Amino acid sequence: MATPVEVKTLLIRYYCMMTRCYNPNHIGFRFYGGRGITVCDEWRNDRQAFIDWAKANGFKPELQIDRIDNDGSYSPDNCRWVTRSQQNLNRRDTVTNLEKGTRICYKCKIEKPFSEFYRDRTTLGKHGYKHLCKDCDKIYRRELRERKKRNKKP
DSSP states (O other): OOOEEEEEEEEHHHHHHHOOOOOOOOOTTTTTTTTOOOOOOHHHHOOOHHHHHHHHHHHOOEEEEOOOTTTTTTOOTTTEEEEEHHHHSSTTTEEEEETTTTTOOTTTTOEEGGGGTTOOOOEEEEEEEEEEOOHHHHHHHHHHHHHHHHHHHO
């Protein structure tokens, strides 16, 4: 059973999530709703479903909701509860840690040493430079070649 403080905190998190995604007047709308981030129908239509999911998935008042895939929507299979420092590692603009000599691969979201990336090779995406590790880069280039072959007409 959640305490009244926990329920209040969850409701605040719920309404902040909804506002970021659906209120064009919100200061952060352009980073969420403005770029297509939505809330799944289950949570959007039933805040109790969100509260039940949160309690069953490790919610604590000091944790924050985090989307595993930053380009994905808020949904039970794409969200988790993490600390602020963990959440900062999953930002679109936080990909390189010079002190540790690591970078986070855009595709697999795994922090790897610089040696796992091609030197200065980046893929320019819709939101800026996105670094791919060597393994993901091979997959990306293979898929690109296959798409080009499919698009060629005999």
